[in-house]
Amino acid sequence: MTVQIECPDAAETMAAGRRLAGLLWAGDILLLDGDLGAGKTTFVAGLAEGLGVDEPITSPTFILMRTYSGLMSLTHADVYRAETLSEIEDLDLLEASADGVLAVEWGTAIEQWLPANHLVVRIRVGEGETRSIEFLPRGSWSSRPLSELQA
Ligand SMILES: Nc1ncnc2c1ncn2[C@@H]1O[C@H](COP(=O)(O)OP(=O)(O)O)[C@@H](O)[C@H]1O
Ligand SMILES: [Mg+2]
DSSP states (O other): OOEEEEESSHHHHHHHHHHHHTTOOTTOEEEEEOOTTSSHHHHHHHHHHHTTOOSOOOOOTTTOEEEEOSSSEEEEEEOTTOOSHHHHHHHTHHHHTTTEEEEEETGGGGGGGSOSOEEEEEEEEOSTTOEEEEEEEEGGGGGSOGGGGOO
């Protein structure tokens, strides 16, 4: 089941990320999809709050990947600038995130190389500041209680 929510401002997008944190287990993989400026990093900042990370989240665009500690670790990656598969393999995303949550911006570009069980978070820009966020479960994610994400 796909769940879609409307977020009228950045605070609501962060709140959605915080709600998702409550559904996560160590080893979970989230792939964030959406144009530049859609709100992927903003969503991950809310997710980080929900996971008890007490540092600010900055965009990992230039450093590709960063791991934060919290109740569970959060590995935040952005593969937008990665140009080759080996560059992505060198990041060792799965190893870096084995005991926590992995959130990959532009991750749907590498979906075929990642484990089948993951959640796609697709953010679309609407009128003004409105964003609509679609949660698309893949594999075993279809049995997760995604309806709890509706505020
Ligand atoms: N509803 C909203 N949800 C998320 N971000 C929003 C929203 N409305 C405005 N914004 C702004 O849009 C920008 C999104 O930037 P960012 O999260 O870095 O996007 P991305 O990581 O997708 O490139 C931020 O400046 C944020 O404050
Ligand atoms: Mg970003």
